[in-house]
Amino acid sequence: xxxxxxxxxxxxxYIFKYQKERVKYEAKIMPYIKQEIFKEIExxxxxxTKLLILDAPTLIENNLQEQMDYVILVWxxxxxxxQRIKNRDKLVNSxxxxxxxxxxxxxxxxxxxxxxxxxxxSLDSTKQQVSDIVxxxxxxx
Numbered sequence: 001x002x003x004x005x006x007x008x009x010x011x012x013x014y015i016f017k018y019q020k021e022r023v024k025y026e027a028k029i030m031p032y033i034k035q036e037i038f039k040e041i042e043x044x045x046x047x048x049t050k051l052l053i054l055d056a057p058t059l060i061e062n063n064l065q066e067q068m069d070y071v072i073l074v075w076x077x078x079x080x081x082x083q084r085i086k087n088r089d090k091l092v093n094s095x096x097x098x099x100x101x102x103x104x105x106x107x108x109x110x111x112x113x114x115x116x117x118x119x120x121x122s123l124d125s126t127k128q129q130v131s132d133i134v135x136x137x138x139x140x141x
Contacts, residue, residue: 009089016098030062037064051137060112061104072133073113075106076120 015022065071085096117129
């Protein structure tokens with residue numbers, strides 16, 4: 001804006017509405033994001049961190065899944081996904097759908113996942129699934 005503040009919501013609406021613009025901006029920023037991800041992974045390897053989880057919504061779209069030991073997909077049905085985004089980000093349906101449609105469908109991402117967390121139920125259910133997966137991963141590390 002005129003005060004130099006980054007208008008995240010407006011910028012997001014713009015790049016998700018115009019795919020060519022999103023691709024252009026992603027091509028510029030993804031190398032830096034990947035560099036930071038791998039720098040952080042190296043730092044944790046040097047600290048002998050037992051388990052490190054990377055939260056990356058576009059992991060598969062950016063072919064990073066091949067460099068991970070395991071891929072965990074947090075899945076939710078589309079209607080719940082839309083409602084949660086609406087509540088969290090205060091967006092209208094068209095803005096939400098342009099964001100969702102800019103990513104690979106969750107159903108397609110299942111093909112890359114080693115584990116799937118069904119996040120359509122209660123918070124307790126999701127927490128239990130996360131705990132179970134962490135227990136499994138800790139056994140193999």
